[in-house]
Amino acid sequence: MAEGRGRLEGKVAIVTGAGSSGSGVGNGKATAILFAREGAKVLLADNVEARARETLGLIREEGGRASVFEGDVTSSDDCRAMVEAAVERYGRLDVLDNNVGISHRARVVEVREEEWDRVMEVNVKSIMLTSRHAIPAMIESGGGSIINISSIAGLRANGTTPYSTSKAAVIGLTFSMAGDHGRDNIRVNCIAPGLVYTPMVAPRMDDELRRTRRESAPLGTEGTAWDVAWAAVYLASDESRWVTGVVIPVDAGLSVTTPVTSTPLAQHQVYG
Ligand SMILES: NC(=O)c1ccc[n+]([C@@H]2O[C@H](COP(=O)([O-])OP(=O)(O)OC[C@H]3O[C@@H](n4cnc5c(N)ncnc54)[C@H](O)[C@@H]3O)[C@@H](O)[C@H]2O)c1
Numbered sequence: 001m002a003e004g005r006g007r008l009e010g011k012v013a014i015v016t017g018a019g020s021s022g023s024g025v026g027n028g029k030a031t032a033i034l035f036a037r038e039g040a041k042v043l044l045a046d047n048v049e050a051r052a053r054e055t056l057g058l059i060r061e062e063g064g065r066a067s068v069f070e071g072d073v074t075s076s077d078d079c080r081a082m083v084e085a086a087v088e089r090y091g092r093l094d095v096l097d098n099n100v101g102i103s104h105r106a107r108v109v110e111v112r113e114e115e116w117d118r119v120m121e122v123n124v125k126s127i128m129l130t131s132r133h134a135i136p137a138m139i140e141s142g143g144g145s146i147i148n149i150s151s152i153a154g155l156r157a158n159g160t161t162p163y164s165t166s167k168a169a170v171i172g173l174t175f176s177m178a179g180d181h182g183r184d185n186i187r188v189n190c191i192a193p194g195l196v197y198t199p200m201v202a203p204r205m206d207d208e209l210r211r212t213r214r215e216s217a218p219l220g221t222e223g224t225a226w227d228v229a230w231a232a233v234y235l236a237s238d239e240s241r242w243v244t245g246v247v248i249p250v251d252a253g254l255s256v257t258t259p260v261t262s263t264p265l266a267q268h269q270v271y272g
Pocket residue numbers: 016017018019020021022025026027028029045046047048051052071072073074099100101102103122149150151152192193194195196197198199200201225
C-alpha cells in the first residue's frame with residue numbers, strides 16, 4: 001500500500017463523485033485515494049459506475065479498502081441507500097465528502113431556467129439530501145465530519161453565475177449545518193478550490209489559458225486535485241477536531257488578491 005500515516009485509521013468515509021469525468025485525476029478521485037491511503041474504508045459513490053470502478057482499481061492496487069456505490073445524489077432514495085450501504089459494509093459512518101458538482105457558465109440574462117434549476121439541484125440540494133441521511137448514521141457513530149466542496153467561484157464574480165450562486169449556497173449551507181449539528185459532534189466544513197487543473201476543466205483549457213490561470217495567483221504554480229484532497233484529509237481527520245463552519249480556500253492565494261496583485265500590472269500601483 002502507498003505510504004500513508006494512518007490519519008484516518010478506523011474511519012468510514014463516503015466520497016460522492018468519486019470517479020472523474022475525464023481521464024486523469026479529479027477532486028473526488030484524489031480525495032478517495034488519499035482517504036484510503038490514510039487508512040479509511042471508503043464508499044465510492046458515483047452515478048457512473050465505471051468511473052467509480054476506475055478509482056476502486058487504483059485504491060485496490062495500493063492495498064486500500066473501498067467499494068463502489070452507484071447512485072444519483074439528487075435522489076433522496078439513492079442517498080438513503082448510499083448511507084445504508086456504507087453502514088452495512090463497514091459498520092459505521094464518520095466522514096461524508098460532498099464532492100459532486102457540475103459547472104455552468106451563463107449570465108442571468110441568458111441562462112435557461114431548467115439549466116439554473118439543474119445546477120442548484122446537483123450542487124446544492126444534493127448536499128441537503130446526502131447529509132440528511134448521513135447525519136443520523138454519524139450520530140450513531142458518535143459524531144463525524146462533513147466536507148462540502150464549494151469553489152472560489154462562490155466567493156468572487158467568475159462569469160459562471162448559476163455555478164457561482166450554487167457554490168455560494170454551499171457555503172451558507174455549511175455554516176447552517178455546522179451551527180445545527182455541533183452538539184451532535186458533527187463538524188461541517190467547506191473547501192473552496194481555486195483554478196485547479198482537473199478533468200472537469202481540462203477540455204476547456206489550452207496551454208495559454210493554463211498559464212494565465214497559473215500566473216493569476218500569488219504562488220504562480222498550477223494546482224491539482226491532490227491539493228484539494230489533502231485539505232479534505234485534514235478536515236476528515238481528528239487533527240481538525242476543533243474546526244467547524246470554516247471555508248478553506250485551496251487556491252494558491254488567488255482569493256486574497258485584487259485583480260492586479262500578482263500580474264505585471266501590479267508595479268504600476270493601480271490601487272494607490
Ligand atoms: N476542477 C476545478 O477547477 C474545480 C474548481 C473549484 C471547485 N471544483 C469542484 O470540485 C468538485 C468536482 O470535482 P471533480 O474533479 O471530482 O469533478 P469530476 O467532474 O471529474 O467528477 C465528478 C464525478 O461526479 C459524478 N457525478 C456527477 N453528477 C452526479 C450525481 N448527480 N450523482 C452522483 N455522481 C455524480 C460524475 O460521474 C463524476 O465521476 C465539484 O463540486 C466542482 O464544482 C472544481
